[in-house]
Amino acid sequence: MTAGYELTAEQQDILRTIRDFVDRDVLPNVSHYDHNDEFPTPLVETMKELGLFGTTIPEEYGGLGLDLMTYSLIVKELSRGWISLSGIINTHFIASFMIKTFGTAEQKDRLLPRMARGDVRSAFSMTEPHAGSDVQAIRTRAVLDGDDYVVNGQKMWVTNGLRAGIVMLLAVTDPSAEPRHRGMTTFIVEKEPEVSDLPGLTIPPPLKKLGYKGVESTELVFEDFRTPASSILGGPDQTGVGFKQFMAGIELGRVNIAARALGIAELALENAIRYAQEREAFGKPISQHQLIQAKIAQMATKIRAAELLLLDAAARKNTGERADMEAGMAKLFATEIAEEVALDAMRIHGGYGYSQEYPIERLYRDAPLLLIGEGSNEIQQLLIARRLFERHKI
Ligand SMILES: Cc1cc2nc3c(=O)[nH]c(=O)nc-3n(C[C@H](O)[C@H](O)[C@H](O)COP(=O)(O)OP(=O)(O)OC[C@H]3O[C@@H](n4cnc5c(N)ncnc54)[C@H](O)[C@@H]3O)c2cc1C
Structure with a gap:
């Protein structure tokens, strides 16, 4: 169903491939993964082979370079199988969009090709235990110390928080800014995936949920975590534009x-x-x-x-x-x-x-x-x- 919007032959081919994948591999197995709250490794491997981690990453960085409409129809097809599959790529997609749009040439050249292949996966973290809708009330602080920023604070509900190698992190760098959002900065935090106890960063066991099983949602606890000033999205001078x-x-x-x-x-x-x-x-x-x-x-x-x-x-x-x-x-x-x-x-x-x-x-x-x-x-x-x-x- 395309609801009156014309799809090209290429778009139709892509969507047919995803539907075949869902009918063949996802629907017969989703009940098992969902009821066991199990990460669907074989399905994610196929998604990598299909290039889905690079859906909207430009071809020059090894992605498929698809437009947003095709992307949204791909997400619909995947979610017809299981919304957790789209959860696995959604935060990755947001992160790659942010790096593509706001990143430095170095950040794009180094990160986007690995992201397009799915070699590294990404999370997106702004919510905190006391602040979800009211994003401007976040408290996680990042303070410049030499060439690094030192991060302290707690994040909540980080989808893909454990398995991600990249976390787009929103933190306060200038608590006196008015309005408050002008004191917020985005950091591209690079971390080792699947390790819950890193220097300055602890990832408690995943949160237990009603649904949206298989994909982990975690807290991230930063205690004097160091990230270089060069990890600011867009470069060290791009403070205050994170929001x-x-x-x-x-x-x-x-x-x-x-x-x-x-x-x-x-x-x-x-x-x-x-x-x-x-x-x-x-x-x-x-x-x-x-x-x-x-x-x-x-x-x-x-x-x-x-x-x-x-x-x-x-x-x-x-x-x-x-x-x-x-x-x-x-x-x-x-x-x-x-x-x-x-x-x-x-x-x-x-x-x-x-x-x-x-x-x-x-x-x-x-x-x-x-x-x-x-x-x-x-x-x-x-x-x-x-x-x-x-x-x-x-
Ligand atoms: C499974 C799961 C995965 C998530 N993944 C991520 C993630 O990857 N990264 C991330 O950063 N966050 C993530 N979130 C967090 C999610 O974005 C927040 O839960 C959401 O924004 C709501 O915030 P809150 O839970 O703090 O609720 P609150 O903001 O406390 O809201 C509570 C209630 O008050 C209502 N409310 C709040 N303000 C107003 C207002 N001004 N007017 C009227 N009503 C209002 C809300 O609509 C809601 O009904 C995830 C959440 C879940 C459950």
Whole structure:
């Protein structure tokens, strides 16, 4: 389904390859990985071979150099298999976008080729135990000491925090700055992957979660951790612009979340359509009961509308124009409907929807994360309204 946006033959080929991968390798195995909360190493290896870690990294750095629309449709296809697969590449994608957009030539030349191959994976860390939505309230401090910055503070909910070799870290370098965001700086922290006890950096065991299994979400505890001034994104003089760099990254993250929501909703609908034709009640398939038909019609219509919003946001962001309102609308709508569609699919499956035998209970556990992550839906609404009042000021 392309919702009226023309896809090139190349885009169609790529998406078909991902769908084949999902149908062949992911869907038959996802229940095992999800219920055991196991990192899907073989699937990640295939994703590397497919070049997915370099999806939007320019070809000159060894990536596929694909546009944002293709990327978002890839994320949708992967998420139709399992949102944790898109979680594994999302923070990597945001990090590579930030380095591509704001990095020095040295940072790009050294890091992007390794990132494109998936040899090194990346995390994106701004949230702290006391501050999520209110990013400007973060407290992690980085203080210049000779050629290094010394970092102290605690980060929370770092997706890929343990396995990442690169962490895009937002820290306060000037606590007296007004507004506060002008005192924030992005560091490209390079660390050894899969080691939880590094000099100055401790990574406690992964946080236990309702869903979004298999991919780790961790805390990062910095105690006199040293990182060179040259690790500042864009070079040592680029202090005070970290907040803006992170917001640019998260705008893309919102398109990604909308795409993930669509993947969940599509799989829920597919299963509901199939099950409704197989299951009989009162002498006929439940697909012939009109209340079930109404549910299916509502689910499909919501999905179609969400897909149009997603493609609209991706197309606008592709042009380089400001797209925070469009990305916010896509994120808000697609994630709200994903939760509703997952629940409707569960109702259609009756008791079996609640059983681990079917994928619906997983979709139902995975969907709510998307209401919260990359800026909660309450925050999206504030942002959309703010932009509207700016555009239509009297
Ligand atoms: C599984 C998972 C993975 C994550 N991965 C990452 C990651 O990789 N990197 C990262 O940096 N963060 C990550 N996060 C953090 C995520 O971005 C935050 O949880 C999210 O931004 C919300 O912040 P919070 O949890 O502190 O909630 P709070 O900000 O405390 O919000 C609590 C409630 O208050 C509402 N609220 C807050 N402010 C307002 C307001 N002004 N008006 C109305 N309502 C408001 C919120 O919408 C929410 O309903 C992850 C979170 C989860 C659960």
